[in-house]
Amino acid sequence: MKYLKIFVIFTIFSLFFACSKSDEVVVKAGSSKLTKKELQEDIKSLPPQTKAFLASPEGVNRLKDELIKREVLYEEAKKKNLAKSEEFKRRMEEFKKITLINMLLEQEIKTLQQVTEQDAKEYYEKNKDMFIKPVEVRLSQIVVKNEDEAKKVYERIDKGEEFSKIAKELSRDEKTKASGGDIGFFKKGQLNPQIENVAFSLRKGQVSMPLTFKGELYIFKITDVKGNPIDFEQIKGQLIEQLKAKKQQDWFNTYIDDLKKKHKVEINEKALQEILNQSLIGGKSIQPQQNK
Structure with missing residues (x-):
């Protein structure tokens, strides 16, 4: 009901x-x-x-x-007498936990220095090539057979490996793998619409999510952009919010790392796995990844 x-x-x-x-x-x-x-x-x-x-x-x-x-x-x-029920007590305990967490974060984040217009301006000046309305984009590609192969590509990218090196080793496209996946510059209208929509939405240096095309998965990287710079005033507000979000996320990650060192953390991996096996995957066994 x-x-x-x-x-x-x-x-x-x-x-x-x-x-x-x-x-x-x-x-x-x-x-x-x-x-x-x-x-x-x-x-x-x-x-x-x-x-x-x-x-x-x-x-x-x-x-x-x-x-x-x-x-x-x-x-x-x-x-x-619902206030005396175990369910009410459980919900209140959960509500208390969430409320206290929110109060803690609200209190701690007050000490974080605010992002100013000057901060945004300085970031803009140092990264002008990121704020270009593209007329032409230069693409590199890696072509793989399935999601498992795509996952291996992204894992290596996340580790900092060069896109061109991965393309030479893993790409299934024989015509472009020798050049590190480079397929040259393209203007709007020269690419397949599906690829064009992605390519012209990315900034220089960004890598796309995999696109299914002709039965294979394509991963693209924007290696260069030609176009006109976007005026700072047009993106000032958006940029300030982006920098604020990144600053808060960086602070939060550091704060959590510090708390992990401060408070002893223990996880019963066996009990956790049993619960997941029983509740989520119908009794099938899964092996948790090891923390690095």
Whole structure:
């Protein structure tokens, strides 16, 4: 049976129920109460468009309706003693764990220096060849038979091996493997549409995901680009967000590595494998990869 669908306004409110005696009650259903202070905190977390809706007469009526629903449902749940169930305790423990993790990350990431427009400008100036609207692209390719062969290619690329070296060793295309997979420059309209869409969406130095073409898998690399540079002002906002995301990801990876050293970590590989075998793959045995 599907859960009853409650309006979005209801679902995005935080579930805080404790109240102070000195705080004015806004909604009461049986012994359940929602105070003015709690409601103010709930509204603070709402997105701007929802706040604008609540400012209208229709929004006020909808809000009252949703608040009443919340309190009567909460009161009924208490009457049925659901708070004493093991399932409730399990969910609350999981909620507590996730909430504490989020609070920790929010607190720690505040110390991270913000990405400025100047940072983005400097990155742009140092990597101008990455911000070109291509007119022509130079491609290299590696042609393989199946996904297993493609996986071997990507594993070697990830390790830092030269694309041309891998092409000479593994590519099935005899015409281009000797030249390291190089197939030259192409303008729009000169390539198969499927390949062109990928080639002109990549930046210089980037490698494509495998494309199925004529019964084989093709992996392309953009080795050179001819075109016009994109003006910094056009991509400033997007670039700042990209640099911010990368900075946060780098910080997070370092932070996790430090915590692994700080806290003793133990994994029962046998128990984990048994659970996966039983729950996910129908009893078939799998062997976990060894950590390097």
